[in-house]
Amino acid sequence: MAKHWSVDPTEALRADGIQIAELDTSATPGFKGKKKAGQSLLAERTQVLSDLQEKLYASGRSGDSRSVLLVLQGMDTAGKGGIVRHVIGSVDPQGVDHAAFGVPTRAEKRHDFLWRIRKRLPEGGQIGVFDRSHYEDVLVARVHELVPESVWRPRYTEINAFERELVDSGITLVKVALFVSLDEQRRRLLERLNRPDKYWKFKPADIDERAYWPDYTEAYQAVVDRTSTKGAPWYVVPADHKWYARLAVTELLIDALEQLQLDWPPADFDIKEQKRRLRDE
Amino acid sequence: MAKHWSVDPTEALRADGIQIAELDTSATPGFKGKKKAGQSLLAERTQVLSDLQEKLYASGRSGDSRSVLLVLQGMDTAGKGGIVRHVIGSVDPQGVDHAAFGVPTRAEKRHDFLWRIRKRLPEGGQIGVFDRSHYEDVLVARVHELVPESVWRPRYTEINAFERELVDSGITLVKVALFVSLDEQRRRLLERLNRPDKYWKFKPADIDERAYWPDYTEAYQAVVDRTSTKGAPWYVVPADHKWYARLAVTELLIDALEQLQLDWPPADFDIKEQKRRLRDE
Numbered sequence: 001m002a003k004h005w006s007v008d009p010t011e012a013l014r015a016d017g018i019q020i021a022e023l024d025t026s027a028t029p030g031f032k033g034k035k036k037a038g039q040s041l042l043a044e045r046t047q048v049l050s051d052l053q054e055k056l057y058a059s060g061r062s063g064d065s066r067s068v069l070l071v072l073q074g075m076d077t078a079g080k081g082g083i084v085r086h087v088i089g090s091v092d093p094q095g096v097d098h099a100a101f102g103v104p105t106r107a108e109k110r111h112d113f114l115w116r117i118r119k120r121l122p123e124g125g126q127i128g129v130f131d132r133s134h135y136e137d138v139l140v141a142r143v144h145e146l147v148p149e150s151v152w153r154p155r156y157t158e159i160n161a162f163e164r165e166l167v168d169s170g171i172t173l174v175k176v177a178l179f180v181s182l183d184e185q186r187r188r189l190l191e192r193l194n195r196p197d198k199y200w201k202f203k204p205a206d207i208d209e210r211a212y213w214p215d216y217t218e219a220y221q222a223v224v225d226r227t228s229t230k231g232a233p234w235y236v237v238p239a240d241h242k243w244y245a246r247l248a249v250t251e252l253l254i255d256a257l258e259q260l261q262l263d264w265p266p267a268d269f270d271i272k273e274q275k276r277r278l279r280d281e
Numbered sequence: 282m283a284k285h286w287s288v289d290p291t292e293a294l295r296a297d298g299i300q301i302a303e304l305d306t307s308a309t310p311g312f313k314g315k316k317k318a319g320q321s322l323l324a325e326r327t328q329v330l331s332d333l334q335e336k337l338y339a340s341g342r343s344g345d346s347r348s349v350l351l352v353l354q355g356m357d358t359a360g361k362g363g364i365v366r367h368v369i370g371s372v373d374p375q376g377v378d379h380a381a382f383g384v385p386t387r388a389e390k391r392h393d394f395l396w397r398i399r400k401r402l403p404e405g406g407q408i409g410v411f412d413r414s415h416y417e418d419v420l421v422a423r424v425h426e427l428v429p430e431s432v433w434r435p436r437y438t439e440i441n442a443f444e445r446e447l448v449d450s451g452i453t454l455v456k457v458a459l460f461v462s463l464d465e466q467r468r469r470l471l472e473r474l475n476r477p478d479k480y481w482k483f484k485p486a487d488i489d490e491r492a493y494w495p496d497y498t499e500a501y502q503a504v505v506d507r508t509s510t511k512g513a514p515w516y517v518v519p520a521d522h523k524w525y526a527r528l529a530v531t532e533l534l535i536d537a538l539e540q541l542q543l544d545w546p547p548a549d550f551d552i553k554e555q556k557r558r559l560r561d562e
Contacts, residue, residue: 058481085373092366094381094412098374131375186559193556199548200339207558267480275474277488278467 004033004041009251015177015224015234021217025181026240031247038243045250046090052257053127055264057095060125062265066170067122068256070249071130073139073223074178075216076206077188079239079246080131083178086246087253088129097122100131113137113155114162121171127253128171134159135223142222143215156226163232172256173232176249177220178239182213285314285322290532296458296505296515302498306462307521312528319524326531327371333538334408336545338376341406343546347451348403349537351530352411354420354504355459356497357487358469360520360527361412364459367527368534369410378403381412394418394436395443402452408534409452415440416504423503424496437507444513453537454513457530458501459520463494 005012012030031038056068070088072080088096099120108116114134122128138159142152163173180188192202209216228234235252239245286293293311312319337349351369353361369377380401389397395415403409419440423433444454461469470487473479490497509515516533520526 058478062481081375084375088374089370089372091370093369093374093377093379093410094362094365096374096379098377100375129374186562190556190559193552193559196548197339197545199552200343200546202548202550202555204550204555204558207555207562210562264478265481267477267483269483269485271474271480274483274485274488275471277485278471278474281467281488281491 004037005030005251006032008255009248010235010255013235013237013248013252015228015236018224018236020179020221020224020236021214023179023236023238025179025184025238027238028241028244029238031244035241035243038241038247042086042243042247042250045247045254046087049087049250049254049257050091052254052262053091053095055262056127056257056260057092057125058265059262060095060123062268063124064265065124066172066260067124067126067128068172068174068253068260069122069128069130069166070253071133071135071173071175072178073132073135073176073220074239075180075185075213076209077185077192078178078180079242080178082242083176083246083249084129084131087250088127091127095126096129097126098129098131101133101136114158117162121166124170134162135227138223139216139219142219143212156222159227160229160232163227163229167231172259174249174252174256175228175232175234176237176252177224177234178237178245179220180239182210184240185210285318286311286532287313289536290529291516291536294516294518294529294533296509296517299505299517301460301502301505301517302495304460304517304519306460306465306519308519309522309525310519312525316522316524319522319528323367323524323528323531326528326535327368330368330531330535330538331372333535333543334372334376336543337408337538337541338373338406339546340543341376341404343549344405345546346405347453347541348405348407348409349453349455349534349541350403350409350411350447351534352414352416352454352456353459354413354416354457354501355520356461356466356494357490358466358473359459359461360523361459363523364457364527364530365410365412368531369408372408376407377410378407379410379412382414382417394422395439398443402447405451415443416508419504420497420500423500424493437503440508441510441513444508444510448512453540455530455533455537456509456513456515457518457533458505458515459518459526460501461520463491465521466491 007030009030072083074080117134138152138155141147166173189206192198224234224236237245237248288311290311353364355361398415419433419436422428447454473483505515518526518529
């Protein structure tokens with residue numbers, strides 16, 4: 001366990017039994033330090049993450065079909081983008097496959113909801129990142145009744161079957177839901193309205209969505225209740241403190257990579273012979 | 282022009298009239314400083330690049346269809362991977378679309394050589410990165426006669442037409458060819474053979490390829506002679522010094538982004554009204 005953690009983040013953040021409506025989004029579960037300690041630890045740990053990621057990439061290049069997939073969910077302003085920029089941004093872009101899932105296109109709507117997801121699954125050796133995901137189809141789709149209940153209700157079971165298939169195929173899922181409070185979201189939206197370099201992140205519809213907060217809370221609760229499985233558990237990350245959320249996700253990714261027990265791929269050639277060839281050219 | 286440069290890198294590295302066989306791959310064209318100054322400047326300039334990239338991304342999110350495409354070519358060990366890791370790795374992964382083009386698959390071979398390339402063109406707001414590209418089809422394909430001359434010969438013209446189309450559609454091409462000397466390549470291959478954490482980067486075929494060095498030089502010469510156009514010029518970057526190559530590519534990307542005269546997208550909503558909505562909730 002990394003220093004400053006009193007409980008391993010994989011335990012402290014596991015969704016099992018969590019009541020999202022009662023979550024303290026300003027808490028820092030399992031972490032003993034404050035912001036300064038967290039930020040300094042983050043710098044250290046992203047280096048560890050980067051080293052592990054290089055081993056994953058090397059393994060992939062050598063035929064290992066395993067990969068890691070970070071699934072990021074969260075309301076507007078919860079900090080998904082910051083995780084990508086500051087956590088995923090610390091590793092080699094060659095080994096990252098980032099996919100953002102917005103409102104489905106017309107072509108996507110003509111297919112099963114998992115169709116566009118399957119197309120973006122990471123290849124062996126990659127860290128895939130889903131900024132929003134198939135879970136939108138039981139979140140926004142449920143809250144706004146974009147499809148009838150008879151369609152979204154069976155999706156939890158379909159998602160579990162789908163994810164079991166992914167796990168069996170060698171994809172380690174790291175499912176992270178970021179939560180800020182309604183107040184913190186207001187502050188962050190106001191910041192976007194106060195800074196010309198942030199206007200582009202704001203849409204008036206973001207405020208409309210705040211009226212649906214209880215519905216989203218309920219929909220997220222159903223997600224963690226019904227799709228947090230042994231093979232693909234959910235982690236619920238309080239995200240009022242950006243430094244904490246970034247550190248927590250870094251630790252979750254490190255744990256996932258460590259579980260793979262990666263090592264540098266051995267030479268599949270005779271090293272001495274190859275050195276001789278270079279010398280005798 | 283950034284400090285320490287006596288000639289702007291876009292001029293110092295422009296391929297026009299360059300004889301690749303006579304290139305001093307240990308030179309640092311246009312740059313007055315040594316390694317230490319170069320590395321310290323790189324840290325500064327990647328920050329500038331990162332800021333510009335965020336504006337490009339913001340513009341893309343606001344409907345701007347323009348993008349930048351870095352095309353990286355170079356022999357094995359020339360440092361393409363290092364450019365991706367250290368230059369592209371300094372910007373937000375959300376705005377990067379990285380594609381590596383290896384030996385064509387069977388499906389790819391059934392199509393025109395540009396088919397797989399077109400599928401990976403960057404969307405508006407993105408920096409696309411091609412680690413190898415359609416130029417392989419006039420490099421390795423020509424050197425090893427993977428296709429008859431009657432097929433590869435017309436490709437220069439086809440590439441120019443293709444790239445004109447890209448430029449017209451709003452893609453700024455930054456085409457970079459990295460060159461190391463045969464000796465420097467030997468050193469780098471030996472390093473891979475001496476370090477267990479680098480074995481995975483080595484293939485015995487990398488040594489076989491060294492016998493074709495003059496043929497590759499000729500093929501690269503044909504590339505810059507025939508496909509360095511006003512709209513899509515080639516930059517020839519001496520790459521024995523990794524710090525120089527990384528700094529040079531950073532400067533070329535900064536220049537490309539500056540040409541776009543990006544600014545933060547303006548608000549397309551009434552800021553006061555939105556603030557009021559948040560206050561009056």
